[in-house]
Amino acid sequence: xxxxxKYILLFLMALPFVGIAQDRNxxxxxxxxxxxxxxxxxxxxxxxxxxxxxxxxTYLGINxxxxxxxxxxxxxxxxxKDRSWGLHKTAYxxxxxxxxxDIAEIFARKLNKRMSEYHFNKRTYDKDLSGIYxxxxxxxxxxxxxxxxxxxHSINKPKQxxxxxxxxxxxxxxxxxxxx
Numbered sequence: 001x002x003x004x005x006k007y008i009l010l011f012l013m014a015l016p017f018v019g020i021a022q023d024r025n026x027x028x029x030x031x032x033x034x035x036x037x038x039x040x041x042x043x044x045x046x047x048x049x050x051x052x053x054x055x056x057x058t059y060l061g062i063n064x065x066x067x068x069x070x071x072x073x074x075x076x077x078x079x080x081k082d083r084s085w086g087l088h089k090t091a092y093x094x095x096x097x098x099x100x101x102d103i104a105e106i107f108a109r110k111l112n113k114r115m116s117e118y119h120f121n122k123r124t125y126d127k128d129l130s131g132i133y134x135x136x137x138x139x140x141x142x143x144x145x146x147x148x149x150x151x152x153h154s155i156n157k158p159k160q161x162x163x164x165x166x167x168x169x170x171x172x173x174x175x176x177x178x179x180x
Contacts, residue, residue: 027081028059031105033171037079037098044085052153056097057083058104060140062111062133070120071129075180077101077108095164096154102167103147107140109174116177 029041042054057080064073079101086093114132121128147167151160 026083028078029081031077031079031101031108037094037101039086039089039094041079041081042084042086042089043081044083046085046087048087053088053093054086054097055084056100058101060104060108060111060137062115062129064115064129066122066125069122071125073115073180075108075112075115077105079104093154096151096160099147099160099164099167100144102171103140103143106167106170106174107136107143108180109171109177110139111136112177112180113174 027043029035029037037056044055044057047055059076059078059080061076061078062073063076064071084097086097111133114136115129118128118132147163150156151163154160
């Protein structure tokens with residue numbers, strides 16, 4: 001078991017959610033409170049047939065190492081410049097897309113919280129850690145969908161404003177788990 005490493009990576013697009021492996025040459029941005037997205041970060045060619053104004057692609061990943069009686073981990077919340085695109089590049093739409101990246105960060109923090117609370121069991125750790133990860137990912141997907149549904153993909157401006165406040169509060173509530 002010494003040196004055993006496991007890496008789980010989930011790729012999620014704001015619309016639609018699709019699972020795809022990350023390209024090794026892909027240009028990625030780690031989430032940071034001081035580094036907000038700009039339209040220059042959106043490098044993919046727009047899908048003009050999708051009906052979407054923009055698409056934000058994020059990755060939520062975890063890399064963990066197992067020793068005889070414990071484990072360590074590193075979590076990743078990243079934005080893909082190469083898979084994200086904007087067709088209608090306004091500040092308002094960018095704020096909606098930043099909301100998707102911020103939601104990914106919320107769930108990176110939730111994953112960190114759950115992992116920090118986990119009591120290592122050498123017989124069941126693989127199932128346990130996969131279960132934690134999958135639960136967080138399912139919650140993340142549900143929230144991303146709820147965000148788009150309730151805001152009508154940013155068209156409902158009062159709901160959009162509510163959601164941005166809600167996202168900000170959730171990030172603040174989970175600030176103790178931001179160091180992952």
